[in-house]
Every structure is written in C-alpha cells, then in structure tokens.
Amino acid sequence: MADQQARLSWRDGTVPVSDQFDDPYFSIQDGLAETEHVFLAGNGLPARFAPGFQIAELGFGTGLNMLAAWRAWEAAGQAGPLQFTSFEAFPVAPADMAKALEAFPAVAPWAERFLEKWQGTGSCDLGSLQLEVITGDARVSLPEWTGQADAWFL
Template structure:
C-alpha cells in the first residue's frame, strides 16, 4: 500500500487538494481538466499523434487527472498506448477520489485506476493505456529508467516552490529519455526551466497559457540528421 504523509494535504474550498509540503495546488483552481487539455494534450499535439506504441511520460502524477484526461482523449484509439508517470509523494486513494469528484467526466473513467491504486498497484491497464507509476525521487528513478517518451507532461509543483523538480540536471534526463521527434509541454514559462530544456536538446517555444497564466512552454526534439 502507498503510505504518504497524511498531513501533507489541505483542501481549498473543500475541493482542490493543496500540498502543504510545496504550498501549491495539485491542479488549476480554474478548471484543472481544462488546463490539462490545453497544456499537456494540445501542447503535445495530442491526440492527433497517437499511434500504436506511442509513449507518454510525466513528471508529477498527483491525482491522476492528466492520466484520466489522456484516457478520455484516447477513447476511440485502439492502442496500445503507454503512460509512465514519476511520483515521489503518492496520494492515498481516498484523497484522489475526493479530488476527482470536481471533474465528473474524469471520474466517470476512473474506477479501474482507483481500484488498482487502492490495492497498491502501480502498473495497470486503463482502456487503451498501459500505465506505470514509478514511485520515488525522480532524481534517482528517471536516470535508471529504460524508456524513451514520445511526449512529456512536465507537471511538477511550481518551479518557485519545488526547484529540484526543474533543475537543469533533471531536464537533461528528460531530454535523454525522449524519442526522436519527441515533445514536451508544461504550464511554466520560467526562464531557467526553458533554458534547461533548450540545453537538453529541445527547441523551446512559448505559447499562450491557460486561464490566468499568460504563457506556457512547449518544445520539440528533432530527429538526428542521417549520416551520409
């Protein structure tokens, strides 16, 4: 079973979980599902890029809202698709279920995930998605990961509150674990994050953010030039 620090969560207006460890909400106060679709799905040109074997990776699993938004977006895709998420502080199933009540569309497809999570499972199917949540400090787990993502959801807590999650060394690992023609998207436009991702091999662009956020960031890692 997952055993996070039960005291690390507060609820804003009774519905939005806020990490007391990082003093940051788990999803947007202005409709987290809409933000996920704008930032992570549209920011990675999804679901248009889905194909069998397409691999999404994520920094920051949180309530699983990004996973469920991906599940909804892939509803008509035969799969298989892969979704790997890195999480240091897993939430208990009761808190996840409570958070998802704010998003009936996501909650409607969440039962297989919640059942697996309640049983302590970190690998489980969800529609066409083969899901794996890798628990532990991402600074340790990502360098050891053998995968390569076609699209990254970079959804750690705010860089101002959790700078370790956005350090250049970790962004370099994101780049190293990205397939040719892979992409990333994130809600933040912080300069040091953008620079770290550029140094990691991405062409980084600023794009309109969601809600009150003026900007977000997205990027593409070009395929290597063929050798003559």
C-alpha cells in the same frame, strides 16, 4: 529520499494543496481545462496518437492528466493501449484522489475504472491504458528508466 505519502490540505473543500510544497494540484478555476490546454494541446494530442504511444510525466498527483489523456486516447479510437509512465515522489492516497477527482465529472467514467484497480503505486492494467507509476525522487529514478516517451507532461 525515502518514499513518502503526500500530505494534503483542501482549499474550498475540493482543491487538494500539497502541504510539502504549498502548491495546488490543479487550477482552482478549471483543472481539466488546464490539463487539456497545457499537456494535451501542448503536445499536439490527440493528433499525434499512434499505436504504442508512450506518455511520460513528472508528478502523477491526483492522476488527472492521465485520465484526460486516456479519455482522449479512447475518443480517438486508437488500437491497443496507451502507455503512461509517471514519476512521483509523494504519492496521493487513493481516497484523496477519489475526493479530488469528484470535481471533474467529464472524466468520472475513467476515474471510476482507474480507482477500482489502483493500489496507490506500481503498475495498473486498465485495458486501453497501461499505467506505471514509479515512486521516489525522479533525480534517481528517471536516469534509471529505460523507456522512451513520445510526449512528456512536465
């Protein structure tokens, strides 16, 4: 499968919906609360954070899960960077990410820092967060990944 850009529609002008899968990228009611409940609390985070912590994720989407984890990492006062690797078949264009993330002022400072450096794919050094987004079909790229995760966002 060749790498393809995500094709989006916008519900109520604020919620991105994948045209490929007819699926919203986050909860229409409160995507950040959903992320905190499902991914952070579901993995016992931030209580399990430790130096060198690695999160792996299937589907980077708008980056909301990464931003919530990064915010929690910094709030926990961890030394060194959080490692975050995501596998994404249909990368969202940075401009669409920026539009989607406007709905979450609680992560705006992290979104701004991220979007200043983000090129749409690949690696990004954000100081207290080291991000790698591996594009393509995860059925191919995940078995080739040599990393190990302390927590998975599925």
